[in-house]
Amino acid sequence: MALAATDQDSVILPVQQQQIKAADQDTQDVKLPRWIQKILGKKTKATGPEEVSNPTPYAETQPTTPFYLAIPGFLQAPYGPPSFGPPFGTTHLLGDWGGVQPWLQKRGLYFAFDVYEDLAGNVAGGKKRDYSVAGQVGSTLDVDWEKLLNAGSWSKDLWLHLLVVNGHGRNLSRLFGDNSNQVQQIYGSRGNVIAHMVWAYFEKSWLDHRIDLSMGWIPTGVFFQNSPWVCNYMNVWLCGGEAPTKFLTGGRGWPSGNIGTVLRVMPTKQVYVMGGLFAVSPHPYNGGISGWSWAQDGLGKLSTQVEIGWIPAFGRDHLVGHYKVGVMYDNSRYSHLYEDINGNPWVLTGQPARRESGQTSLWVIADQMLVRHGSGELNGLILGGYYAYASGQTSQINHAFVAALMDTGAAWKRPLDSVGIAFLWASFSRSAILSQEAAAGHGLSLPGANFGVPYGIQGHESIYEAYYGFHIMDGLSIKPDFQYINHVGGTTTFRDAVVLSTAVNVAF
Structure with missing residues (x-):
C-alpha cells in the first residue's frame, strides 16, 4: 500500500485544501431520522484522503474512495483503474451493514450489491414512439487471499474477482428502429437467466504493482480500449468499452467474458x-447465454490485444491526463461483407462469402483535466474523446469518433454531482454499403452483420448526449439523460429520434 498512499498524497496539494474542505462541509447527504440511522448503522469511513466523486462503471456519482486506496491489486494503479474493477464503489446506502462490512473486509472479503433501473423513451422520431424499463441487479465479491488465509508472502497481492448480474427489460433502440446502437447503458448480452457471469479471474501483483x-x-x-469516464454516459457506443472494437467477436466487451490472461507492466x-x-468464441454468446459455459466448442482461435498508456499530471494542481493507443488482432476467419469466393456480390450470386483471414482494430483514447475541483483523478473539468477503427471488410462499422466534456457540480456547491455532454459519430464500411445497395437494387432483403440488420442503406450515425447526475445520498444517485439520434440506425429511413431517460442506481 506504500505506493498508493504516496501517489494519493501527491494528488492532494495545498492549493486544493480549501476546495476539499468546502466539499466536506457540503457532503450532500440526506439527514435521516435517528430510528432509520439505527437500522442502517454507521457509515464506514475509509482512512486517508477525503471521499471524492469518482464515477463508477454504472455512472452513479456516489462518493467513493479512489479504487487504488480502497481495493488493492490491479485496480490500484495510481491514475485510477485501467479496468472497471469492483463496480459499486466503497460506500453503501445501508451504511456498514450493522458492522458486517468491516467484519468481512477485515477478513479480506469485499462484497457489494447493486440495483440499477433506467426508464427511457423516444419522445419523437424513429420507427415509432415507445418506452422501456431496463435494469440490472448485480453483486461483486473480491477476495484478498493474504487476509483470508493469513498466509505467507506467496499470497501477498493475490486476489479473486467475481461479478454476477441479472438483467431485464427491452431494447428501446430496436423498438424505434435502431439496430446498430443502444441508447440504454444497461441492456443486452445478459441472457434470460438468474445469474449471468460477467467475470471471474485471479490477479497477482509484484514489485509494488509494477507487474x-x-x-x-x-x-x-474491461482492461483494453476503455477509460474510467466512459460510463458517465448512457450510450453503449461509449459505455463498457469503445465501439466498434467491443462489437467484434475477438474483443467483446462487458458483460461478455473470454477465457484469457492480461499482463500489465508499469x-x-x-x-x-x-x-x-483471449480465446475467441465463434458463438453469439461467449460462455453461452448464461456466461457460465466456458468450455464451448470451436475455441481454437485467439485474439491478441496490446495497449500503451501515458498518465501525466501537469502543473501544481496535478491536472491528470490519460493517453492510450492500442491494437487488437484476431486470427479467426470471417465472412467478407460484400465479396463472394469469386469477388462478386454474394447477396446476388448466392455463392458463399469470401473468408477473410484475421480481423484488426485500432484505437486512440485521450482525456485531460483542464481545471481541478477536488482530489480525485476525475474531479474537475475534463475534455476527452477517442477514435477507433475496425476492418471494414468484416465489420459493419469501421470508423468511430467521440468527443466529450464533463465536470462535477463543485461550482454550484454540489461537488458530488456530475454533468457532461458528448458527440458520438460512426461511419459504416464501404463493403457493408455495397452489399446493401446490391440487395436493394434487386429487391432483396438487406443483409446485416455485427451491428444488426438495417432498415435502409447505411452511411453514418451521430448521437448528441447530455446528462446530469444527482448525488442524493451515499449509495443513491439519479441521472436524467438526453440523447438526439441523427440518422437512426445509420439510415435516413426514419426521422431523427429524441430519447429522454432517467436512471436510478442504489448501491446497498
Whole structure:
C-alpha cells in the first residue's frame, strides 16, 4: 500500500485544501431520522484522503474512495483503474451493514450489491414512439487471499474477482428502429437467466504493482480500449468499452467474458504497457447465454490485444491526463461483407462469402483535466474523446469518433454531482454499403452483420448526449439523460429520434 498512499498524497496539494474542505462541509447527504440511522448503522469511513466523486462503471456519482486506496491489486494503479474493477464503489446506502462490512473486509472479503433501473423513451422520431424499463441487479465479491488465509508472502497481492448480474427489460433502440446502437447503458448480452457471469479471474501483483497478471474469465473491454469516464454516459457506443472494437467477436466487451490472461507492466508511475491473449468464441454468446459455459466448442482461435498508456499530471494542481493507443488482432476467419469466393456480390450470386483471414482494430483514447475541483483523478473539468477503427471488410462499422466534456457540480456547491455532454459519430464500411445497395437494387432483403440488420442503406450515425447526475445520498444517485439520434440506425429511413431517460442506481 506504500505506493498508493504516496501517489494519493501527491494528488492532494495545498492549493486544493480549501476546495476539499468546502466539499466536506457540503457532503450532500440526506439527514435521516435517528430510528432509520439505527437500522442502517454507521457509515464506514475509509482512512486517508477525503471521499471524492469518482464515477463508477454504472455512472452513479456516489462518493467513493479512489479504487487504488480502497481495493488493492490491479485496480490500484495510481491514475485510477485501467479496468472497471469492483463496480459499486466503497460506500453503501445501508451504511456498514450493522458492522458486517468491516467484519468481512477485515477478513479480506469485499462484497457489494447493486440495483440499477433506467426508464427511457423516444419522445419523437424513429420507427415509432415507445418506452422501456431496463435494469440490472448485480453483486461483486473480491477476495484478498493474504487476509483470508493469513498466509505467507506467496499470497501477498493475490486476489479473486467475481461479478454476477441479472438483467431485464427491452431494447428501446430496436423498438424505434435502431439496430446498430443502444441508447440504454444497461441492456443486452445478459441472457434470460438468474445469474449471468460477467467475470471471474485471479490477479497477482509484484514489485509494488509494477507487474500485474490476471487470468480467468475476463471481458476484454474491461482492461483494453476503455477509460474510467466512459460510463458517465448512457450510450453503449461509449459505455463498457469503445465501439466498434467491443462489437467484434475477438474483443467483446462487458458483460461478455473470454477465457484469457492480461499482463500489465508499469516501468514508471506514468507509463504502462498491457497485453492480453483471449480465446475467441465463434458463438453469439461467449460462455453461452448464461456466461457460465466456458468450455464451448470451436475455441481454437485467439485474439491478441496490446495497449500503451501515458498518465501525466501537469502543473501544481496535478491536472491528470490519460493517453492510450492500442491494437487488437484476431486470427479467426470471417465472412467478407460484400465479396463472394469469386469477388462478386454474394447477396446476388448466392455463392458463399469470401473468408477473410484475421480481423484488426485500432484505437486512440485521450482525456485531460483542464481545471481541478477536488482530489480525485476525475474531479474537475475534463475534455476527452477517442477514435477507433475496425476492418471494414468484416465489420459493419469501421470508423468511430467521440468527443466529450464533463465536470462535477463543485461550482454550484454540489461537488458530488456530475454533468457532461458528448458527440458520438460512426461511419459504416464501404463493403457493408455495397452489399446493401446490391440487395436493394434487386429487391432483396438487406443483409446485416455485427451491428444488426438495417432498415435502409447505411452511411453514418451521430448521437448528441447530455446528462446530469444527482448525488442524493451515499449509495443513491439519479441521472436524467438526453440523447438526439441523427440518422437512426445509420439510415435516413426514419426521422431523427429524441430519447429522454432517467436512471436510478442504489448501491446497498
